[in-house]
Amino acid sequence: MNARRQLAFFTAAGAVGFVVDAAMLLLLVGVGFGPYLGRLFSYLVAATVTWWFNRHHTFHAETSPGGLPREWLRYLLANAVGGGVNYLVYAVAVVQVPIVREYLIVGVALGSIAGLAINFLANKHWVFGRR
Numbered sequence: 001m002n003a004r005r006q007l008a009f010f011t012a013a014g015a016v017g018f019v020v021d022a023a024m025l026l027l028l029v030g031v032g033f034g035p036y037l038g039r040l041f042s043y044l045v046a047a048t049v050t051w052w053f054n055r056h057h058t059f060h061a062e063t064s065p066g067g068l069p070r071e072w073l074r075y076l077l078a079n080a081v082g083g084g085v086n087y088l089v090y091a092v093a094v095v096q097v098p099i100v101r102e103y104l105i106v107g108v109a110l111g112s113i114a115g116l117a118i119n120f121l122a123n124k125h126w127v128f129g130r131r
Contacts, residue, residue, distance in 0.1 A: 021046035059128030078122035082115030
């Protein structure tokens with residue numbers, strides 16, 4: 001699959017992840033987790049969903065040295081930088097932008113967009129690259 005098509009699928013995975021992330025965040029905030037702790041948990045759930053999607057649809061991974069748990073951990077590590085950028089943009093937006101404090105989903109969107117390119121390259125070349 002060419003890089004352009006992979007990026008399209010990776011972006012689709014991100015859209016699915018965004019929906020999961022936002023829904024989990026709203027649920028967790030609704031039960032008292034708060035916007036920051038809730039986002040940490042919602043991000044981990046969304047990252048697991050996007051790992052599965054990217055494994056099966058974007059990069060068509062068939063083998064995983066060390067097994068799936070190791071690949072999932074590698075995926076989380078590879079996305080840590082993008083995730084850090086994602087969370088930093090979200091947190092700054094919550095503090096600096098009044099509408100984001102009112103509509104946390106806007107902050108989730110801003111953070112997600114910020115981490116996209118970093119995560120794509122890390123996944124393409126390290127997590128799911130040719131073995």
